[in-house]
Amino acid sequence: MEEIKIIKSEYVTSAVSRKTCPEELLPEIVFVGRSNVGKSSLINSLTNRKSLARTSGTPGKTQTINFFKITLKTPADNYHELYFVDLPGYGYAKTSKTNRKLWTKFIDEYLSSRRDIKFVCQLIDIRHPPQESDLKSFASLVEKNLPVLVVATKSDKLGKTERQKNLNVIKNSLGIDADSILPYSSTKNEGRSDLLDVILNSLIK
Ligand SMILES: Nc1nc2c(ncn2[C@@H]2O[C@H](COP(=O)(O)OP(=O)(O)OP(=O)(O)O)[C@@H](O)[C@H]2O)c(=O)[nH]1
Ligand SMILES: [Mg+2]
Numbered sequence: 001m002e003e004i005k006i007i008k009s010e011y012v013t014s015a016v017s018r019k020t021c022p023e024e025l026l027p028e029i030v031f032v033g034r035s036n037v038g039k040s041s042l043i044n045s046l047t048n049r050k051s052l053a054r055t056s057g058t059p060g061k062t063q064t065i066n067f068f069k070i071t072l073k074t075p076a077d078n079y080h081e082l083y084f085v086d087l088p089g090y091g092y093a094k095t096s097k098t099n100r101k102l103w104t105k106f107i108d109e110y111l112s113s114r115r116d117i118k119f120v121c122q123l124i125d126i127r128h129p130p131q132e133s134d135l136k137s138f139a140s141l142v143e144k145n146l147p148v149l150v151v152a153t154k155s156d157k158l159g160k161t162e163r164q165k166n167l168n169v170i171k172n173s174l175g176i177d178a179d180s181i182l183p184y185s186s187t188k189n190e191g192r193s194d195l196l197d198v199i200l201n202s203l204i205k
Contacts, residue, residue, distance in 0.1 A: 004074055004193070004197065005073045006071070006072055006073075006196075007073045007079075008069075008070070009052055011068055012083070013066075013067050015067065018106070018109045018110055021110065025115065027080075027082040027118045028117045029083070029084055029120075030117055030119075031043065031085065031120075031121045032123065032137060032141070033122060033123030034123075034125070034134065035090070037089065037123045037125050038123060038125075038153040039086055040053035040054060040086055041186035041187075043086055045186035045192060046192060067085055068084040068085075068086070069081065069083055072196075072203075082199075087110075088103050088107070090103075108140070111146065112144060117146060118199075118202035119146065119148065120146050122141065122148050122149070122150050122151070123150075123151045124151070124152055125154055126153060126157070126163060127158060129169050129170065148176075149180060150171075150180055151184045152170060152181060153184055153186070155185045163183060
C-alpha cells in the first residue's frame with residue numbers, strides 16, 4: 001500500500017532562546033508534554049530512528065528546544081521539508097526553581113514567536129487522567145490559537161477496554177472531540193500512520 005514516508009531526518013540544533021532557533025523557516029510540528037511522557041521516543045518512532053532524539057528512563061532528559069529537519073515523501077511522490085521540534089518536559093520537579101522558570105519562559109517565547117507552527121502535539125500518558133500541568137499547558141496552547149492534537153502515549157501499556165475508557169477520560173477532561181486525540185505506542189509504532197496523515201494534511205492545507 002502507498003504510504004507517507006519520512007525519507008530523511010537530521011538533528012539541526014538545540015536552541016535555548018528564541019534567538020537561537022534556526023534561521024531557515026520551515027513548517028514546524030511541535031511536541032510538548034510532561035517529562036518522561038515519551039516526546040523524544042515519539043520522534044524516534046515517527047522517523048524510524050533509534051536515537052535521533054535522546055530518550056531516558058529518567059525525567060528531564062531534554063533540556064533544550066531541539067530541532068530536527070524532516071523530509072517527507074507523499075504517496076503521490078511530492079516532497080515536503082519541515083521541522084519536528086522536541087521541547088523539554090514540564091512538571092519535572094528535580095531541577096532548580098530558577099531553571100524551571102527559565103525553561104517556562106523560553107518555551108512560552110518560542111510558542112508565541114511567529115514561526116510557522118502547523119500544530120502542537122500535546123502528549124499525555126494514556127494511563128493517567130490529565131494532571132494540573134497538562135491542563136495548564138493545553139489551555140495556554142489554545143489561548144495562543146495553536147491547533148492542538150492530543151497524543152495519548154504508551155498505549156501498549158493498557159488493554160483494549162481500559163485504553164478506550166482512559167481516552168474518554170482525557171477527552172472529557174480537556175473538552176475535545178474524538179478527532180483531536182490519538183492513541184500512540186512508540187514501542188509498537190501504533191498510531192504512526194495516523195499521525196503521519198495528520199502531519200501531511202497540516203502541510204498541504
Ligand atoms: N512502553 C512504552 N514506553 C515508552 C513509550 N514511549 C516512551 N516510553 C518510555 O518512557 C521513557 C521516557 O521516554 P522519553 O521519550 O525520553 O520521554 P520525554 O517525554 O522525551 O522525556 P523528557 O525529555 O525528560 O521530557 C523511556 O524509558 C521510554 O522508553 C511507549 O510508547 N511505550
Ligand atoms: Mg525528551
